[in-house]
Amino acid sequence: MSRTSLFLPLGLFLLMAFMLWRGFALNDPHELPSALLNQPLPDFQKTRLADGAPVAREDLLGTPFLLNVWATWCPTCKAEHAELNRIAARYAVPLVGVNYKDDGPAARAWLARYGDPYRLSVVDEDGSLGIELGVYGAPETFIVDGDGIIRYKRVGAVDRRVWEEEIRPVLQNLGLPLEEPPA
Amino acid sequence: MNRSPLKALLGAVLLAFSTASFAAIDTYAFETAAEEARYKALIDELRCPKCLNTNLSGSDSPISADLRRTVATMVQAGKGDEEIREYLLARYGDFILYRPRVMPATYVLWFGPALLFLLALAFVARLVRRQRRAEAPVPLSPEEQAALARLSQAVGENSKA
Incomplete structure (x- = not known):
């Protein structure tokens, strides 16, 4: 056996260590990388939750906004709702809701009870807009820029940390003035 | 009969496994048997985005039901297998494919x-x-x-x- 082949086990060990390190360093395997990043917000023709008036993709565009997929059957949506209310009250960023596979009256009652941070909520009763958006678990939050391109996607609750570290910087990069209001 | 308890146990075990393959009970009317076969092959090969290790046909989650409906509708509309895969790939990413694409990664x-x-x-x-x-x-x-x-x-x- 030649001298160099003595290093074979060491090489194998290092290879395995590297692969295991990579494997376990991966984030939550439930978190799918979004295929829609930097893709245009899909087209849709839906109605508004508040009054049933028609709403389409074009009606939302103009300034960057947050698109939040929520439902009354989703406990995590309730958990993040206070933070959404806080964001809507303190910062100049429009929030648009997508009421995903929900019951209209229940959803309206829910907003009346817990507060409505949304400029409007789009009714997606059959989940077809959800499929277009690649939604697989509410809540999901997207940042859409003024041209209607998706710039960020978050699966799971938006909390203070996510807002400060992930969402706010992206919105500021898109030119939204998000200074703290004078207390 | 001293064989029957064993038989009963075997039956119970087999029964326990049988549910896994028939989780999807929704039925769609296809015009041809070939279309139905394509639908079944597709939902067997596409992965449920909500669950880590289940295909669309084996999952009871609402999102899987929606995606099965989407696949069925597209098959009925005469879309090709590749077109349907591309459609879901564009929305859910590579995760949805149980048969990964051939690419450098x-x-x-x-x-x-x-x-x-x-x-x-x-x-x-x-x-x-x-x-x-x-x-x-x-x-x-x-x-x-x-x-x-x-x-x-x-x-x-x-x-x-």
């Missing part, structure tokens, strides 16, 4: 096993060749032959004496 996945097999073959071939070489009689060098000749001559002289 998946080369190891696709060609790694074949490469490992070739390596193993080369290793075995080397081992066999070395073994043969060890077994083969080694011809004597000229010096050794001379030594052998001297010895056998000495032995011959001894036996004469």
Whole structure:
């Protein structure tokens, strides 16, 4: 056996260590990388939750906004709702809701009870807009820029940390003035 | 009968497994059997985005039901398999495919096993060749032959004496 082949086990060990390190360093395997990043917000023709008036993709565009997929059957949506209310009250960023596979009256009652941070909520009763958006678990939050391109996607609750570290910087990069209001 | 408890147990075990393959009970009307076969093949091969290790056909989650409906609608509309895969891929990413695409990031996945097999073959071939070489009689060098000749001559002289 030649001298160099003595290093074979060491090489194998290092290879395995590297692969295991990579494997376990991966984030939550439930978190799918979004295929829609930097893709245009899909087209849709839906109605508004508040009054049933028609709403389409074009009606939302103009300034960057947050698109939040929520439902009354989703406990995590309730958990993040206070933070959404806080964001809507303190910062100049429009929030648009997508009421995903929900019951209209229940959803309206829910907003009346817990507060409505949304400029409007789009009714997606059959989940077809959800499929277009690649939604697989509410809540999901997207940042859409003024041209209607998706710039960020978050699966799971938006909390203070996510807002400060992930969402706010992206919105500021898109030119939204998000200074703290004078207390 | 002392065999029947075992049989009952086997039956129970088999029954427990049978549900897994029939989780999807929603039915769609297809015009042809070929369309239905394509639908079934697609929902077997597409992965439920909400669950880590289940295909669309094996999942009870609402999102899987929605995606099965989407696949059925597209099959009924006459879309091709590739078109349907592309549609879901564009929305859910590579995660949705249980059969990964061939691209640089998946080369190891696709060609790694074949490469490992070739390596193993080369290793075995080397081992066999070395073994043969060890077994083969080694011809004597000229010096050794001379030594052998001297010895056998000495032995011959001894036996004469």
